[in-house]
Amino acid sequence: MKLDKSVVKSFPMFEKMPDGDIEALLALAVSRRICPGDAFFEQGGPATHFYLLINGRLKVTQVTPDGQQIIVRVVHPGDLFGFARALRRADYPGTAIAAMESLALSWPTELWPQFINRSPHLAVSALNTIGQRLEEAHTRIREMSTQEVERRVAHTVIRLSKQAGRAEGTGIRIDFPISRQDIAEMTGTTLHTVSRILSSWEAIGLVKGGRQKLLLRDPAGLQALANALE
C-alpha cells in the first residue's frame, strides 16, 4: 500500500489531505485490478462499493431496454466512480468497463459518510465533482441538440485529448484504446458516420487514425472546426 499513498496524494482531490488521514482511508481500501473488457460493476447490480481509479481507463456505459448502448463518460486516473448511487439508491446506474488494464481502490458503500467526513475539503471536492458532471452532461445535451455530428465528434475528440492526451511529435495522442464504435456511443451517432468523418479528417491531415488509436495532428485545426459558427 505504500506505493499507493504517494499516487493518491498526487491527485488533486487528496493533495491537501494530511498524510495520516490518507493512510486511514487506505487502510480501509481494497485494491482491485481488472483486465481490458472486464467490468468493476454492472448496470443494475447492487451498489456495494465505490471506487477510486489509480491507473488505467474506464468506460461507463448504459444500455437501453432495447439493447442500444451509450457511453456515459470516461473515467480517468484520480476520478471517483460508482459513488453517485452511494447518495441515492441501491444499484449502479451503469457498467464500468476497463478499456485497458486498470487498478482501482474500493471501499464499501457504508463507508461513504466516513469518507466525506474525514475532510471538509474532500466533501466539497465530491460535491464539485458531481456538479461538474452535471455541467458536462448539460454541455453534451446542448451539443446534441444544436450541433451536427461532425462538430460533436470534433468536440468529443478534443475533450478526450485534454483529459487523456499525451504529446507525440507536434500532435496529441489519445492515450488509451478507443474504437470508432466508442466515439459513436459518446456522440450519439453510428460507427459508420464516425469512420467516414475520421477518414475525411485524415485526408486533410487533421488526424491520423489506426486500430483503436487516434492521433491529433492539428489540434488547432480541429478546434477551429469544432467552433465553426455555421
Next chain:
Amino acid sequence: MKLDKSVVKSFPMFEKMPDGDIEALLALAVSRRICPGDAFFEQGGPATHFYLLINGRLKVTQVTPDGQQIIVRVVHPGDLFGFARALRRADYPGTAIAAMESLALSWPTELWPQFINRSPHLAVSALNTIGQRLEEAHTRIREMSTQEVERRVAHTVIRLSKQAGRAEGTGIRIDFPISRQDIAEMTGTTLHTVSRILSSWEAIGLVKGGRQKLLLRDPAGLQALANALE
C-alpha cells in the same frame, strides 16, 4: 411571511424540519415575485442568490455561442434553483425565466453553508436533488442518442404531465403555458417537427392542443408510444 411557512413546510424537502428552523431560514429570506417572461437571473450573471420556488413555473435555458437556445429543465414549486453554482463558481450557468407569474424565496449565496448545516436531512436532500438531476440529464442523453424524435417528444410530454399535470376530465392538463417551441427546445428538435407530431397525435385522439396549452386525452396510449420497442 406566515403564509409562506405552511407552504414551505408542505414541500418534501422541508417536511421533517422543525418549525423553529424553518422560521430561522425564512427570517433570512427575501421573497421575489416575477412576471411571465422576466428572469430571476441570467446566464453568465454573478451568482449572488439561490432560490426556492414557492409557486409558478420556470424554464431554465441556456444559449449557445451561436444563439441557439435549449431548455435545461423546468422548475416546479418546491424546487431549489440557482444553487448548482453555489458549490462551484461565481456565475449562473443558465437563465431562469418565468413561464407564468411566479414567487420565490431567495437567500444570498453566502448563506448556503448555513442553509445545509441547519439540518443534516436537508443536506442529504440537496445531494439527492443534484444526483437526481444528473440522472435526468443522462436519461435525456440516452434518449437523444437512441430514440427518434416522436418517442422523445412522447417521453417529454409524459414527464411534464407527471411533474405539472392536473386532472381534467379523463385526461391530464399540462398546468402551465408551454409552446411548441419550448417542447422543441426540451427534446432537441424544431418547433415544426413538434407541431407536426402533435397534430398527428391530435388526429388520432391522443392529445388536444391549443395555444401554449396541451391536454393529454389518452396518457396510456402515449405511454405505449413512448415505450414502443421499435
Next chain:
DNA sequence: CGCTGTATTGACAACGTTCAACGGTTGTGG
C-alpha cells in the same frame, strides 16, 4: 384594428442511418 408571437402545413433538400460487402489486424489454437 393592426401588430406580434404562436401555430399549421407543404415542398424540398440533406444529413445521417441502414444495409451490405469487403479488407485488414490481432490474437488464438492446432
Next chain:
DNA sequence: CCACAACCGTTGAACGTTGTCAATACAGCG
C-alpha cells in the same frame, strides 16, 4: 508457425427521418 476466427475499420448505395425554407392562418394585446 501458420491458419482461422473474431473484431475493427472502410466504403458504397439507397432510403428515410428530420431540418430548412416559405407561406398562411390564428390568437392575444395594445
